[in-house]
Amino acid sequence: MAEPGTASSQRGESLLFLTDEQLRKGIEAMFFAYRGFTADPDRILEKYGYGRAHHRALHFIHRAPGTTVNNLLAILGVTKQSLNRVLRGLIADGLVESKVGKRDKRERHLYLTVIGEALEQELSDAQRARMREAYKIAGPEAVVGFRQVLEAMMDPEMHRHFAALKEGANDR
Amino acid sequence: MAEPGTASSQRGESLLFLTDEQLRKGIEAMFFAYRGFTADPDRILEKYGYGRAHHRALHFIHRAPGTTVNNLLAILGVTKQSLNRVLRGLIADGLVESKVGKRDKRERHLYLTVIGEALEQELSDAQRARMREAYKIAGPEAVVGFRQVLEAMMDPEMHRHFAALKEGANDR
DNA sequence: CTTGGAAAGTCAACAAGGCTGACTTAAACT
DNA sequence: AGTTTAAGTCAGCCTTGTTGACTTTCCAAG
Numbered sequence A, B: 001m002a003e004p005g006t007a008s009s010q011r012g013e014s015l016l017f018l019t020d021e022q023l024r025k026g027i028e029a030m031f032f033a034y035r036g037f038t039a040d041p042d043r044i045l046e047k048y049g050y051g052r053a054h055h056r057a058l059h060f061i062h063r064a065p066g067t068t069v070n071n072l073l074a075i076l077g078v079t080k081q082s083l084n085r086v087l088r089g090l091i092a093d094g095l096v097e098s099k100v101g102k103r104d105k106r107e108r109h110l111y112l113t114v115i116g117e118a119l120e121q122e123l124s125d126a127q128r129a130r131m132r133e134a135y136k137i138a139g140p141e142a143v144v145g146f147r148q149v150l151e152a153m154m155d156p157e158m159h160r161h162f163a164a165l166k167e168g169a170n171d172r
Numbered sequence C: 001c002t003t004g005g006a007a008a009g010t011c012a013a014c015a016a017g018g019c020t021g022a023c024t025t026a027a028a029c030t
Numbered sequence D: 001a002g003t004t005t006a007a008g009t010c011a012g013c014c015t016t017g018t019t020g021a022c023t024t025t026c027c028a029a030g
Helices: A020-048 A052-063 A069-076 A080-092 A114-138 A140-153 A156-164 B013-017 B020-048 B052-063 B069-076 B080-092 B114-138 B140-153 B156-164
Strands: A096-100 A108-112 B096-100 B108-112
Touching: A020 A052, A020 A114, A020 B020, A020 B052, A020 B114, A020 B140, A020 B156, A052 A069, A052 A080, A052 A096, A052 A108, A052 A114, A052 B020, A069 A080, A069 A108, A080 A096, A108 A114, A114 A140, A114 B020, A114 B140, A140 B020, A140 B114, A140 B140, A156 B020, B020 B052, B020 B114, B052 B069, B052 B080, B052 B096, B052 B108, B052 B114, B069 B080, B069 B108, B080 B096, B108 B114, B114 B140
Parallel strands: none
Antiparallel strands: A096 A108, B096 B108
16 A cells, blocks of 8 residues: 555654545545445345435434434435425335324324335345445454544534434434 | 344454444444535536536546546446546536547547646545545544445445556556 | 457437425414 | 414426447457
8 A cells, every 4th residue: 555654653643644645545435435335225226116315215214213304304415305206205105104293293203114114124234234344354443443534524514413313212 | 123242253352333223323424424525526516517427537537647438437337428428528618638549549548638637626625625634633543444444345346446546657 | 351349429318316496285483 | 363384296407327229430350
């Protein structure tokens, strides 16, 4: 790889490797890795006639069952019309259920049905398998660094949403 | 849900955090980070009436000046028709130059013009700035791990292309 | 020297998934 | 009562991906 001779790699001040070349390699790594990251789900989705947009909706509804449309909109960062097109299909096919809110009846709370959960699992299994494999190859230390860099790369707004998606425990 | 210690393979201590929950957080981190990763260039591209596809073409032509269309096709992983549409625009606008090959006159070798380089720089500057910032926050150790995980996540075919894009030195 | 195949380019048609703008309905808030 | 909010819808547009069919140019092998 590149020159390892940047002296002490433990000092936070040793930013000598931040050459344009190294940064460009990072950019390219993101590009190629993201392709791998989406490749397996894409293949599965095709079988069912869905796309990436459906996957994202399924993923985040699974993660935050009972979430409102508005909340999902904020997480996904798309327009109401875009999301609605996708959601309509998933509801029509019986993968997602939309329930009128109790406190506020204007809101719709979204849930995965049994078959919705099943597809989410299938997609998630594939994606987790690749990630697990990558983690195994790179090792535990690398995983920590990976996550740190990714988090630092997010827009602050997005990082808020990311952090809010903690393990378990949702409202409702 | 997340049962810890499922099938402890290889290094015992290391795999304890590979719960489904942790893996899902990794997946979400990729999603949100990629959004941040593309946000700045997207804003710039909009000013000039271009899209992400144009950015990718500019990036890889900059990286491998004189590359052939076929080679670019393999790197980008799109169809000839898709790439050609984008390339046609860039050539018409004078950002990219297409030269007939010397050895093999069927091939076209692609180069950025001065203004092509200028736009590539503008895009790249923004993207590198974000990456540099993320690297600085995460620290040098993290950067190494980041790159290791990303490389392990690529499809083998894509990793070949990635590795081929080493510093400097192009064919011709 | 002929011919098969590779590299590039083009036309046409289509689909997914973004977007804007305008508008409706129902419910909540003030 | 009037305004705002959440959701949904219709219509239309754009980018970027896809197939399929076809041409031109040219290299290389028979």
